[in-house]
Amino acid sequence: MKLAEVKKVAVIGAGDMGHGIAQLALMAGYPVNLCDIKDEFVARGEERILASLDKLASKGKVDPEKVAAIKNGMITKFTDIGQAVADVDYAIEVVPEVEQIKLTTLKAISDGIREDAVIATNTSTMSITDLSAAIKNPGRFVGIHYFNPPVLMKLVEVVNGGNTDPETLQFAIDYVNLLGKVLVVAKKDRPGFIANRIAAPTIVYNGLQLDVDGREPEDIDISLLKTGMKMGPMELADYSRIDVMSACQDYYHEHLDPEYGPSKAAKALLDKGLVGKKTGQGYYKWDQPGRPQLDESKWTGTYDPDIFYFIEANEATKLYEEGVCSLEECDTAMQYGYNTAGPIGYIKKFEPEYVAKKLQEVSDKYGYKIFAPTETIKTGAYR
Ligand SMILES: NC(=O)c1ccc[n+]([C@@H]2O[C@H](COP(=O)([O-])OP(=O)(O)OC[C@H]3O[C@@H](n4cnc5c(N)ncnc54)[C@H](O)[C@@H]3O)[C@@H](O)[C@H]2O)c1
Known part of the structure; x- marks a missing residue:
C-alpha cells in the first residue's frame, strides 16, 4: 500500500491518545472512522477533537474552513471494529497497553480490513513482532508511536517490526512526514523503542x-x-x-x-x-x-x-x-x-x-x- 492510495483512516480507541491521533489524520485531510467500546466513549473522543480544533482555529493555527469541513461529516463513529475498518485503507490501534487487549483488537482489525491495508499500533513498549502474530499478512503491520498529547508533541517514532515489509515501513515514514512531525525510525524492534x-x-x-x-x-x-x-x-x-x-x-x-x-x-x-x-x-x-x-x-x-x-x-x-x-x-x-x-x-x-x-x-x-x-x-x- 502506498500513502497516495489512502482515502480513509480508522482509529481504534478514542481515549487520551486515540482522539489526538484521529485529529491529526483529520487535519491532514483524511475522513476518520473513530471506534471505541461504548457510544459514550467514542462521543467523548469526538467532543475532545472538536474542542481542540476550535481552540486551534481561535488561535489562527488551523484554517476555520478546514474545521467546518471536519465538523461537516469527516468523523464517523463506531463501536464495532469490523464495521469501523471495513472501508478504510489504513487503521491504527490505540487501545490500552495490555497485551491481550492489543492482540484481540488487532485480530478484529485484521479480520475486518482489506487484505492489503496497512495496520499500525501506538504501543509504547510492546514488541511489534510479537503483536504481528494477530495480523493476517504481517508484512503490512508497523509501529507508529506518538507522544502525549499527539497534536502538540512533535515527535513520532516509526518502528520496524521483525515482519514489517519495506513498503509498509516507507508508508509509515511518508504518513508521519505528511503530518509534519519530527520522525525517528527504530530500525529494530526493541522494548520501549x-x-x-x-x-x-x-x-x-x-x-x-x-x-x-x-x-x-x-x-x-x-x-x-x-x-x-x-x-x-x-x-x-x-x-x-x-x-x-x-x-x-x-x-x-x-x-x-x-x-x-x-x-x-x-x-x-x-x-x-x-x-x-x-x-x-x-x-x-x-x-x-x-x-x-x-x-x-x-x-x-x-x-x-x-x-x-x-x-x-x-x-x-x-x-x-x-x-x-x-x-x-x-x-x-x-x-x-x-x-x-x-x-x-x-x-x-x-x-x-x-x-x-x-x-x-x-x-x-x-x-x-x-x-x-x-x-x-x-x-x-x-x-
Ligand atoms: N497516555 C500516554 O502518555 C501515551 C503515550 C504514548 C503512547 N501511549 C499508548 O497509547 C495507547 C492508548 O493509551 P491511552 O493513554 O490513549 O489510553 P486510554 O485509556 O486513554 O484510551 C484507550 C481507549 O481504548 C478504548 N478501548 C479499549 N478496548 C477497546 C477495543 N477493543 N476497541 C476499541 N476501543 C477500545 C478504551 O475504552 C479507551 O477509550 C496505549 O498503548 C499506550 O501505551 C500512551
Whole structure:
C-alpha cells in the first residue's frame, strides 16, 4: 500500500491518545472512522477533537474552513471494529497497553480490513513482532508511536517490526512526514523503542533515590529544572500516569532486564490508587488548577543532574550498539519526545573517563548492572 492510495483512516480507541491521533489524520485531510467500546466513549473522543480544533482555529493555527469541513461529516463513529475498518485503507490501534487487549483488537482489525491495508499500533513498549502474530499478512503491520498529547508533541517514532515489509515501513515514514512531525525510525524492534527506552533507566535511578536514599520527589525535579528542563521526571510521571509508566516498566522487567521494574515508591502509590494528576495525587498533590507548586525548601542540592543525563546517554549508546538508531536520532527523540536536552549532546562537554567513572559508581552503589558504562561511553566513541 502506498500513502497516495489512502482515502480513509480508522482509529481504534478514542481515549487520551486515540482522539489526538484521529485529529491529526483529520487535519491532514483524511475522513476518520473513530471506534471505541461504548457510544459514550467514542462521543467523548469526538467532543475532545472538536474542542481542540476550535481552540486551534481561535488561535489562527488551523484554517476555520478546514474545521467546518471536519465538523461537516469527516468523523464517523463506531463501536464495532469490523464495521469501523471495513472501508478504510489504513487503521491504527490505540487501545490500552495490555497485551491481550492489543492482540484481540488487532485480530478484529485484521479480520475486518482489506487484505492489503496497512495496520499500525501506538504501543509504547510492546514488541511489534510479537503483536504481528494477530495480523493476517504481517508484512503490512508497523509501529507508529506518538507522544502525549499527539497534536502538540512533535515527535513520532516509526518502528520496524521483525515482519514489517519495506513498503509498509516507507508508508509509515511518508504518513508521519505528511503530518509534519519530527520522525525517528527504530530500525529494530526493541522494548520501549527509542525515547521511552532512553528514559527507562532514569526512572529506575530516580526510584532508587526515593526507595534507598529517602530523597523527596521535589529534590529531583528542582535539580533538573535548574538545568533548563521544562518538567521534572517526577511531575512527568504524575502527568503521564504512574500506572501507565509502571505497566511499561513491568514490560521492560519481563522482556529487557528485571532491573528495569517499578520502584517501591511507585508501587506504594498504586496500591493506594494514586496515579498522579488524573486522581488528584501521585508524587505531588494536583488539587489546584495548573501544575503543582514545588516546595523549594525540599531542594538539598545533592542530586547531581549530570548523572541523570549520563544514564540517558548510556542507554542511548546501547540502542546505537544494538543497531536500533543513530546517536543523533537518540538526541532528536529526547528533545522532541520529552522536551529535554539531547543526552549525547549534553555529555559531550565531559571527558569520557569521567562519564564512565560516574556511571560505574552508580552501578556499584545500587548493584544495578543496567547503569554500567557501555563500550561507546568508555571509549568516547560518541564524541
Ligand atoms: N497516555 C500516554 O502518555 C501515551 C503515550 C504514548 C503512547 N501511549 C499508548 O497509547 C495507547 C492508548 O493509551 P491511552 O493513554 O490513549 O489510553 P486510554 O485509556 O486513554 O484510551 C484507550 C481507549 O481504548 C478504548 N478501548 C479499549 N478496548 C477497546 C477495543 N477493543 N476497541 C476499541 N476501543 C477500545 C478504551 O475504552 C479507551 O477509550 C496505549 O498503548 C499506550 O501505551 C500512551
